[in-house]
Amino acid sequence: xxxxxxxxxIFLLATILLxxxxxxRGPGSGDRMLAAQLFGTTGVTILLLLSMTLETPALVDVxxxxxxxxxxxxxxxxxxxxxxxxxxxxxxxxxxQKKDPDxxx
Amino acid sequence: MSDLLLVVFDLVLLVGLLGVAWRCLASTDLxxxxxxxxxxxxxxxxxxxxLEAPDIxxxxxxxxxxxxxxxxxxxxxxxxxxxxxxxxxxxxxPPDPAGADALLHALHDPPPPRRTFVPAxxxxxxxxxxxxxxxxxxxxxxxxxxxxxxxxxxxxxDHPITAVLLNFRAYDTFLELAIVLIAxxxxxxxxxxxxxxxxxxxxxxxxxxLRLLVxxxxxxxxxxxxxxxxxxxxxxxxxxxxxxxxxxxxxxRPRDLPMAPSSPLRLGLAAGVALFLAIGIVGLLIGPGxxxxxxxxxxxxxxxxxxxxxxxxALTLVALFIAGRPAGDDR
Numbered sequence: 001x002x003x004x005x006x007x008x009x010i011f012l013l014a015t016i017l018l019x020x021x022x023x024x025r026g027p028g029s030g031d032r033m034l035a036a037q038l039f040g041t042t043g044v045t046i047l048l049l050l051s052m053t054l055e056t057p058a059l060v061d062v063x064x065x066x067x068x069x070x071x072x073x074x075x076x077x078x079x080x081x082x083x084x085x086x087x088x089x090x091x092x093x094x095x096x097q098k099k100d101p102d103x104x105x
Numbered sequence: 106m107s108d109l110l111l112v113v114f115d116l117v118l119l120v121g122l123l124g125v126a127w128r129c130l131a132s133t134d135l136x137x138x139x140x141x142x143x144x145x146x147x148x149x150x151x152x153x154x155x156l157e158a159p160d161i162x163x164x165x166x167x168x169x170x171x172x173x174x175x176x177x178x179x180x181x182x183x184x185x186x187x188x189x190x191x192x193x194x195x196x197x198x199p200p201d202p203a204g205a206d207a208l209l210h211a212l213h214d215p216p217p218p219r220r221t222f223v224p225a226x227x228x229x230x231x232x233x234x235x236x237x238x239x240x241x242x243x244x245x246x247x248x249x250x251x252x253x254x255x256x257x258x259x260x261x262x263d264h265p266i267t268a269v270l271l272n273f274r275a276y277d278t279f280l281e282l283a284i285v286l287i288a289x290x291x292x293x294x295x296x297x298x299x300x301x302x303x304x305x306x307x308x309x310x311x312x313x314x315l316r317l318l319v320x321x322x323x324x325x326x327x328x329x330x331x332x333x334x335x336x337x338x339x340x341x342x343x344x345x346x347x348x349x350x351x352x353x354x355x356x357x358r359p360r361d362l363p364m365a366p367s368s369p370l371r372l373g374l375a376a377g378v379a380l381f382l383a384i385g386i387v388g389l390l391i392g393p394g395x396x397x398x399x400x401x402x403x404x405x406x407x408x409x410x411x412x413x414x415x416x417x418x419a420l421t422l423v424a425l426f427i428a429g430r431p432a433g434d435d436r
Binding site for chain 1 (some may be wrong): 106357
């Protein structure tokens with residue numbers, strides 16, 4: 001069973017490396033960020049598989065923290081690169097900036 | 106069989122780490138570099154797991170993959186809005202090669218002309234050669250593990266890493282806490298809190314997610330703190346998780362951020378260092394030396410210090426994320 005877990009972990013690690021293509025190519029920033037989020041999920045699975053293989057129960061805690069905190073970057077992304085800012089909001093008057101059409105980046 | 110598979114896993118991980126690090130440093134698109142950095146944090150946490158250091162993996166998972174990513178994304182957007190503001194300020198001037206336009210280009214535009222690889226290759230070969238020579242003559246030392254194991258009964262805790270961090274080498278941890286505090290003082294001395302740039306996020310998904318996640322994060326943070334006395338975990342990791350919960354709350358309402366009352370905030374920020382130092386000085390006065398505890402009191406004292414340190418680290422991380430002193434706080 002250990003061998004099976006390890007093969008699965010290696011396979012998942014390989015999928016991360018394959019997914020890097022999306023991060024490198026894009027084209028949009030959403031594609032890149034979603035790939036990173038997918039890596040987070042894969043990372044959780046790899047950690048759980050490793051915790052079974054290496055018989056280190058503490059790795060389950062690491063996986064838990066991983067699962068929780070991958071969301072922080074996603075929330076920051078949604079906040080910073082989400083929908084274009086409507087004009088007339090307070091931050092616009094501060095920065096004197098208009099609606100930006102190229103916000104897909 | 107499984108040894109061989111572990112070697113394969115390590116090799117794939119190593120290739121991934123080096124590749125991601127290289128692309129991250131070489132990337133000219135800053136957003137892509139940030140995403141690659143988040144990925145690098147994830148792979149690095151796996152590498153720490155393989156090096157049998159789950160404590161560091163925990164810290165790396167909390168700080169590298171979570172908080173730093175959010176911090177870099179917000180910084181990138183801030184940089185962008187500063188550049189855009191500057192550019193709108195002087196619309197009629199010709200583009201200045203060192204001015205705001207150049208900065209905006211650096212943020213988003215295609216790479217500069219390719220440089221020759223020879224200097225970089227030479228440098229890598231020389232440094233690599235030096236490192237190999239240095240490591241070649243290292244004796245196969247067992248490290249300090251037997252020494253630590255021998256003294257575990259006087260440390261007051263069951264987890265060797267916590268024993269080293271908060272008892273045997275309490276100096277290091279104390280100074281680390283002081284550095285975190287000094288970093289915040291540095292950020293605060295640079296200026297007042299500036300509004301975080303943020304886009305509206307319509308729909309119930311973001312508030313719903315936060316409502317579910319923040320309580321779970323708080324419970325997990327307290328659990329990791331508690332686990333520190335007998336398993337991987339402890340103040341830094343717990344502080345990072347609680348800090349992440351705080352950052353989620355900041356991101357939930359960046360426009361109307363409620364300002365913390367300044368005296369309790371300062372008290373909380375300094376609590377870890379202050380309490381650590383106070384207990385250390387008491388230790389000096391009653392016998393066991395600076396930052397030493399009487400063995401019978403070690404466990405409760407370590408718990409007290411860890412709780413205070415967790416609070417301070419969490420608050421400091423959130424304050425560093427906001428960057429700048431609270432508005433209207435002119436002390």
